[in-house]
Amino acid sequence: MFTMNYQYRVYPSKNQEVRMISWLEMCRGVYNYALRERKDWIKSRKCDINCCSLESEYIIPADATYPGYYQQQNALTAIKNSLPHLKDVQSQVIQEPIRRVETAFVAMKQRGHGFPRFKKFGQYRSFLFPQFKTSPIKGNKIKLPKIGEIPIVLHRPIPDGFAVKTVRVTRKHSGWYITLCLQIDVNIPDVMPHGNAIGIDVGLSYFLSTSEGEQVARPRFFDKLQRQLKLLQRCLKRKQKRSNARAKLIQKIGRIHEQIAASRLDWQFKLAHHLCDQSKMIFVEDLDFRIMAKGMLGKHTLDAGLGQFINQVLPWVCFKRGVYYGKVDPSGTSQTCPDCGTRVKKDLSVRIHKCPECGCVKPRDVASGQVIKARGLSGVETASGWELSGCQGTGARQDRVKDEILKSDLGKPTLYCS
Numbered sequence: 001m002f003t004m005n006y007q008y009r010v011y012p013s014k015n016q017e018v019r020m021i022s023w024l025e026m027c028r029g030v031y032n033y034a035l036r037e038r039k040d041w042i043k044s045r046k047c048d049i050n051c052c053s054l055e056s057e058y059i060i061p062a063d064a065t066y067p068g069y070y071q072q073q074n075a076l077t078a079i080k081n082s083l084p085h086l087k088d089v090q091s092q093v094i095q096e097p098i099r100r101v102e103t104a105f106v107a108m109k110q111r112g113h114g115f116p117r118f119k120k121f122g123q124y125r126s127f128l129f130p131q132f133k134t135s136p137i138k139g140n141k142i143k144l145p146k147i148g149e150i151p152i153v154l155h156r157p158i159p160d161g162f163a164v165k166t167v168r169v170t171r172k173h174s175g176w177y178i179t180l181c182l183q184i185d186v187n188i189p190d191v192m193p194h195g196n197a198i199g200i201d202v203g204l205s206y207f208l209s210t211s212e213g214e215q216v217a218r219p220r221f222f223d224k225l226q227r228q229l230k231l232l233q234r235c236l237k238r239k240q241k242r243s244n245a246r247a248k249l250i251q252k253i254g255r256i257h258e259q260i261a262a263s264r265l266d267w268q269f270k271l272a273h274h275l276c277d278q279s280k281m282i283f284v285e286d287l288d289f290r291i292m293a294k295g296m297l298g299k300h301t302l303d304a305g306l307g308q309f310i311n312q313v314l315p316w317v318c319f320k321r322g323v324y325y326g327k328v329d330p331s332g333t334s335q336t337c338p339d340c341g342t343r344v345k346k347d348l349s350v351r352i353h354k355c356p357e358c359g360c361v362k363p364r365d366v367a368s369g370q371v372i373k374a375r376g377l378s379g380v381e382t383a384s385g386w387e388l389s390g391c392q393g394t395g396a397r398q399d400r401v402k403d404e405i406l407k408s409d410l411g412k413p414t415l416y417c418s
């Protein structure tokens with residue numbers, strides 16, 4: 001089973017748009033209600049006996065069960081009779097917000113995400129049709145239940161053999177989009193380690209450096225857009241709250257954000273293809289970019305979208321191109337000499353690697369790129385040999401990364417594949 005997401009632009013009519021916005025608002029209501037119910041229950045259970053505040057802690061009977069996923073779904077079906085406006089939304093669409101709350105709580109418990117927050121007006125941007133018996137696309141139109149036919153721009157054809165599994169409708173500042181989750185019933189074998197390898201080190205002074213000595217500077221081409229953004233955001237402060245002019249300006253700012261994100265993604269795809277052109281195996285460090293962003297490197301790593309490139313774009317392009325993608329242990333990659341293996345201590349300000357043992361001199365990032373390559377290669381060889389299938393360590397991690405990309409369709413940038 002293989003799935004992937006394709007995104008297309010749609011142009012709904014005025015009536016359809018009004019209806020879709022009202023659906024988003026109702027979904028937001030259900031989301032916030034479900035979250036409130038859980039939050040109240042949790043609060044009522046951890047009230048201390050000596051400092052119970054009468055305003056913020058709710059008294060919920062001790063035998064009341066936790067409002068879990070199934071309980072909330074059942075409550076929603078029951079409440080629909082007394083709130084008939086909820087019946088306007090397609091029945092499966094109105095159930096999805098509760099699943100989203102559940103996902104958010106699971107992510108909090110298992111992956112250390114923050115406590116889910118309430119969504120303000122405009123923060124709930126998409127709804128999902130989770131099931132289709134036949135393909136909803138006929139010609140240049142897509143037929144959605146209860147909304148009707150909407151003109152769609154099929155800028156890229158839907159590949160043969162793929163069935164539409166789900167449809168997500170998203171409202172962006174630049175207009176409406178749909179994301180099709182396409183599924184095909186085949187098994188695609190994992191890429192086996194083969195051919196020449198390169199190691200990639202990411203850093204701040206350069207976007208990335210390869211073990212072959214190539215250093216890619218961080219993209220500067222959207223500086224112009226960033227300046228424009230700054231200017232508009234300054235204007236926003238002077239605008240009156242709830243005024244028409246303010247709403248228009250917010251939309252303009254939103255569009256620029258989208259433009260920046262799109263051009264960054266485009267640049268990253270071209271870079272990933274460029275890297276795949278020169279090798280059959282690519283090794284990167286197994287870094288947690290969320291921690292990096294909090295630490296000494298500050299916000300700059302997030303600006304450049306390093307995590308997006310290393311964890312989403314690069315593995316996807318490698319997968320498409322049949323290039324092996326592996327992650328290696330990041331500890332001390334910049335402190336080791338690639339030629340003789342001695343530890344050469346240096347702090348962040350030292351940009352040149354000089355080895356006192358063997359005397360090699362090279363840029364710091366290139367040196368750590370070579371260490372990463374050597375580590376990756378030894379990992380692949382010791383794990384299983386070259387011919388055997390299913391190498392452990394890097395292989396298992398690669399599977400996990402791939403699974404995450406392919407299964408996720410919430411809160412992550414859509415991957416465009418060609």
Ligand SMILES: [Zn+2]
Binds near residue numbers: 339340341355
């Ligand atoms: Zn050395």
